[in-house]
Amino acid sequence: MRVGSKCGLESPPSHMVNRPSRPSRPSQRTRPIAPGGDPFGVHRSVEPRGALPQPAKRVDNDFSRLFEGELLLAVETLNVDAASFRQMEGDDEGGDVGAQVLATVRDRGKQHNPVTGSGGMLLGRVLQIAGGRTEADIAVGDRVATLVSLSLTPLRVDSISAIRPASAQLDVVGEAVLFASGSYAKLPADMPDRLALAILDVAGAAPQVARLVKEGSSVLVLGAGGKSGILCAAEARRRGGKGARIIGIESHAPYADDLRELGYCDEVLTIDARDPVAVRKAVLGANGGKEVDLSFSCVNVADTEMAAILSTRDRGIVYFFAMSTSFTKAALGAEGVGKDVDLIIGNGYATGHAEHTLALVRAMPDMRRLFEARYG
């Protein structure tokens, strides 16, 4: 979908972008570098000052000068968090997403949806690398995807050239800055951007599975037919080997069929993960009457904590990737049934997670084909 003036653009169209009346937008020229760059970006928090940039109401998006450790990017595409995009569209999908993005970025200095609290990620090209960064593998001109949320990324949007509701993406002209602690991934040359973005969006899942699954482990994946669920099941099979027992739960029948065809799971069960008693019964049935060693929850509905907890053995691990997880339901739920399990909050970041997950997809051609068909 192309957008023009009907989108309610409040910035000038791109052919006007370099007009002399906007001296604060030096575009491609090298910016001076100021000292005092904080690795976590505290130096750009304006309201309140001294805050971290994510909780901050507003951050400084004046890129006429940079701070030590910053990476300046020419933004090509905003990959808005799906929940945020749907909220801006509204129930009747008539909302002017472009105008709302421009307003949010103008008000807050970042695409931090004030209603949903979520952000997304972006795709851009490196314009300048400020001193104090230690990476050897990045150069001006590289195309990268940011792996930290837009909700903390200083951003300026000059114009919007396209909006793609199906993928919650906007093509824009603008600039952004990544702090020294902000991770990113170079876009791989061997796959389409959209596929790479779809994979990088859930890059944290597989590396955590790789750390925890041992040869012969029994593993439950809830929501195993979705993007992160498939990555978890594939990694569990790779680490666990033939002796592992991998059980996938997927309530959406077409996704369950896709998962069966991939062959990573010993059993794929079509049950609602919100029914803990039914899930436990099915898992025991699929695992020789025993609870599993490890459960990974990749479901994106609420009230699935107990299905994972009840299906896991004492001193086993329940790993919650699902952002719909409730801290209190998990904590009190495990206590209530006397389950001595480790309950882990899914950390979207792990050292080397982007390379790890891209390599996993390359190593699994069937999965890559499925992801290209679904998300490419």
Next chain:
Amino acid sequence: MRVGSKCGLESPPSHMVNRPSRPSRPSQRTRPIAPGGDPFGVHRSVEPRGALPQPAKRVDNDFSRLFEGELLLAVETLNVDAASFRQMEGDDEGGDVGAQVLATVRDRGKQHNPVTGSGGMLLGRVLQIAGGRTEADIAVGDRVATLVSLSLTPLRVDSISAIRPASAQLDVVGEAVLFASGSYAKLPADMPDRLALAILDVAGAAPQVARLVKEGSSVLVLGAGGKSGILCAAEARRRGGKGARIIGIESHAPYADDLRELGYCDEVLTIDARDPVAVRKAVLGANGGKEVDLSFSCVNVADTEMAAILSTRDRGIVYFFAMSTSFTKAALGAEGVGKDVDLIIGNGYATGHAEHTLALVRAMPDMRRLFEARYG
């Protein structure tokens, strides 16, 4: 505080309890045992049927018969969750807590506060042990504290004889049932009930610390001057030895002084744990410029996730005991600053946790004296 009719009691006073018109209350006689007892208590969920008892709207509290695996208790005291008790009192503390407890238990078959969603624990005497339980250490007549929430414990309250707002306790006449998976602790003979209850209420903390802290670990405890914070600091010192570095953060000055006197911490810092940048700076200053290996959050205010995350080294562990922890703030926060740490949801249950924590308090006479003064 004694209560009588002004409390709006809807059950008969205790001297009328055994009147023949209530055949469903067989009091002290042995109850028949029905088959089909589920270890997690699903058999007593009435609304909806098949649910776990905690999420259930209503559970069956008819104790004229028991089910396999159940433990029948004569209830002496309800130790209501503090948040629940304050909600029932209301802002002006004029609320009739007794009447509300009776109404809740009558409607739901359990003291599961419909507003706060929380429960508490209870103190009672074993009346009958149904077949199918495996414990050898429990006998009829033993006094026990339940270690699972009242929000899932079938309960009948016949009358209330006293209410103690300071400790959020009610002395009652009634009965309750513990399912086979429900843990409990025998009340120790060597300490007052109130002290034992106060300790058992946070019995899960110290055993988890004992599992994670190694000889020489560096450890941060947020909210270190509270009950669970002190237990964590003491256990960290015991496990970590003299070479460990234990840093406590406590914003309440009198609690910080208590903690300093106990001597478990190398440094006690009086900072607001909601300021992650200040906490990180102070922790680095107290730990030779390095982030700590392990952080334990025992704070009961919101927005303290980042203080713990920012202060912990890559591949370190951040353990959240604080029930005010937000799952999404922890998950997205760690990702946003690129921290490869393990984020753990505090599980209130661990095998042997009650014995472990009671033994810790016995081994630390200074802590015991402080707890007796504060909570005894």
